[in-house]
Amino acid sequence: MKIDHANNWWPAIADAIEEGYFVIDEHDKIVAYNQPALQILHLSPAILNDPACWHSQGMQALAAIASQKEAFSGKEILLEREDDTYTWLRVNGKPIITSLVKGYCITFTEIAYQEDKSGTYTPNITAEELKNLLAEVNRKNIILHATSIDLQQKIKQLREFNSIIAHNLRGPATALMGSTELLQDVREDADRDALLYHMKTSATAILSTLNDLQEMIDLQVSRHSGVVECDLETMVRQVWNLLRPQVVEKNAHLSLNLSVCTINYVKVYLENILFNLIHNAITYTRQGVDPEITVSSWQEDERVVLMVQDNGIGIDLKLHQDQLFRYKQKFHRGYESKGISLFKIRNQVRTLGGDIEVRSEAGIGSSFYVYFNNRVYTLQQDE
Amino acid sequence: MSKVKNVCIVDDDELFQFVMRQHFERLDLVERVHKFTDGEQALNHIKSHLENPEELPDLILLDVNMPYMDGWQFMTEYARLSIPAGKHIRIYILTSSTHESDLQKAREFPSLSGYLVKPIGKNMIRELLVGAEQH
Structure with a gap:
């Protein structure tokens, strides 16, 4: 062929x-x-x-x-x-x-x-469908990104839980354990009374830590409830009024520089953040220097930043950076502090997808920056 | 048996301080117990006795989690001190933390004699005082 x-x-x-x-x-x-x-x-x-x-x-x-x-x-x-x-x-x-x-x-x-x-x-696909699909992918990507940030925060919070259990719960619990061995040897009334007194203090500390841990977990569970538009100036002025006695006593001055006027947030949390940061600013002041406190807000990329700045004693960040926001940590002698407020603020802020940072110099002052992540709502919708 | 002259307990837990002191008194192996509730106090105590080795502690029981200056910060500062030659100060970390990360951290300080996890019983205290406990 x-x-x-x-x-x-x-x-x-x-x-x-x-x-x-x-x-x-x-x-x-x-x-x-x-x-x-x-x-x-x-x-x-x-x-x-x-x-x-x-x-x-x-x-x-x-x-x-x-x-x-x-x-x-x-x-x-x-x-x-x-x-x-x-x-x-x-x-x-x-x-x-x-x-x-x-x-x-x-x-x-x-x-x-x-x-x-x-x-x-x-x-197999029209332009309109593809456009919708791309929009959908984009939306999912944003959610994925937000979820991944959220997960990273959760891991940090779990580490923090772990550390609180290791130190703040196991600490007093082991001391109680150790005292049971001692109890049978202690015969004198004065020693027994002292021992019982300290044992009670340890038990109280355990209970208070457990309450704080429970509060942290409650926050995680109910974190999306009640986000409303909060007017910053109104809230700052309210806090300032609450602190009136100290403001007058220390002759403190407040300046506002609010480029962003409202923040969508759970109202009580934002009040709590403002109260604690301003309270700290007015507490850790330098002798002979009138406290100057500035509250500012601005937009930075997709985040709203709230800054509370003071001219107080400041914090030596070289020494204390790691512990600043940790549970029951104290840095300044002679002030009434349980070392809980910054811990709670950070926990609240992180739970709602934000973060908090500090810049400070001993003897000059501190600036606390709270970053509010306005994307949290997409998470809510998808969960 | 000779007594340990100066023991420092550095711990902000009042119950722990009390229990340790009671045990020390009952064991009768310690001459003087110094109580400090944070690292800074203990450090200042040591600094103020550097010229007088007799008064320096022979044994320091150091907690990790304390206000103002924690156990690790204390160790960092302590490493910078010039302890008089011939003076041996044994330092034990006494912590409630069983975390590997804390144990790891302890390895960064060669001047530590050991790392003990609370609770510390009577027998352990005795061993610490006679110096038999080596970790």
Whole structure:
């Protein structure tokens, strides 16, 4: 049998295969194509005669690949057709160089399409659908990002729980344990009374720590309830009034610099944050220096920042940075403090997706920055 | 058996302080017990007796979690002191924490004689005082 290498069969074969192809010459002109190429791209033959057809919407993605004139296979691209439908293509490309011609062949098949019983292709996705899908992906990404931040915060909080258990619960509990061994040896009334007194103090400390831990957990469970628009100036003035006796006693001054006037937050939490930060600012003051306290707010990227600044005694951050927000940590002698307020503030702020930082210099003053993450609402919606 | 001359208990837990002191008195192995409720107090005590090695502590029982200056900060500051040659001060961390991270931290201080997890019983205290307990 003699194999027919002549062109007689070729056009029919080219149209019978599943793949579409274009052959382009050195000048990027289309010199050959088959019917599947037109079907896949929803093109009419007329358009291919237009020299600018590579720039048409339906061809751009292919043109971009073909322009490199290199051999490749299995590249997958999303192609937007002229009629605003989309399709995924698997594309191969190969330079053709013979003694007669020099060109480039690009072949492609759809990798996802819907075919009904009659064998007609239906577009697998419309522009509108794709737009919605992209929006959906974007939304999910934001939620994913927020969730990941939230999880990181939760891990930090769990570590903190762990540390509180190790030190603040196990501490007094082991002391109580140790005292049971001693109890039988203590005969004198005065010693017994003293021992019982200290034992009671330890038991009270355990209970108070347990209450604080429970409060932390309650906060986690009910953290989304009651977010309202809070007016910062009104709240700061209320806090300032509550602290009136100390304000008068220390001749303290308040300045406001609020670029952002309202924050969406749980009202009691924000009150608590403002009260504790301003209370600290007015408590840890330098002798002979009138306290100057500034409350500022501004937008920073997607976050609202609230700053409470003072000219007080400051904190040596080199020494205390790590412990500043930790449970029951104290840094300044001679002040009434349980070392809980900064711990609670940070816990509240983190639970609602924000954070708190401090800049301070001993003898100059402190600035506390609270970052409110306004994206928390997306988390709520998705949970 | 000779008594330990100066023992410092550095711990903000009053019950622990009381219990330790009672045990010391009953065991009758200590001449003087000094009580400090944070690292800074203890450090100042040591600093003020650097010229007088007799008055320096022979044994320090050091808590980790304390206000103002915690046990680790104390150890960092202590390492900077020039303790008179010939004076041996044994320092034991006494903590309620069983965390690996705390144990790891203790390894950063070669001048520590040991790391003990509370509660500390009568027998352990006796061993500490006779110096048999080596970790």
